[in-house]
Amino acid sequence: MPFVRIDAIRADDKRLEALGRAVHDALVEAIGIPADDLFQVLTGHDGTRSMIRYGAEYLGVHRDDDVVFVAVTMRSGRTAEQKQALYRKIAELAEEYAGTEPRNVLVKITENESIDWSFGDGVAQYARADLRGGGIS
Template sequence: MPLVRIDLRRGKDSAYRQNIGRVVYDALLSVGVPEKDRFQIVSEHDAGDFLFDADYLGIQRSDDLVIIQITWNEGRTTAQKQALFKAIAEGLHETVGLRREDVFISLVEVKRENWSFGNGIAQYAV
């Protein structure tokens, strides 16, 4: 049920982008998302269209910043969310060499009935 949007500056190769998607998916699996529930959109942006504060909250970000927005069902604990954030940041650091400071994650929580995976049906509606 997660829908993941991954945004980064233009210029990284396909393998880099694919590896980011894989790391995010693996991290989601580690906090209980079902297998095969992978829906991701990766978007590249020119520098003029990818704007961010390089030192908000004292975190020094570079032009390699990756912004990850995950829309998923509400109900997970703070500990699960923290584990997800850590798994993504560590996984990206280990897999593609991305600095942990350059991993920005936003969670959007929605009610289960707000999804349709096809056929015009709200599969999770009770």
């Protein structure tokens, strides 16, 4: 169950939807999450009541105001290769779906454990499945 937050400057509803779809499709393709495992918060920043600050040249990558921040929280267990494939696929699909150049896509992954998730009803559903020996991804 990845939980995704996307923050983007000058992003209208159409661009936000395209970025969300790009990240979700990349998660499905690169690390095999189920297609219906969709939990995202998408936020556009117009600069009047919110702000995004970024290093325009950090690590030699030139960024501009089309920058997009993608934060993915998911359970631990993916390999370095899977994460690299995910980064590449997110950047590729962000360009294809939303016209966002790969240089402007920053991705951060935070990992946690089964007990750290509740999908409602005040229950840690993944933790229960782990106790039963069930395999939820």
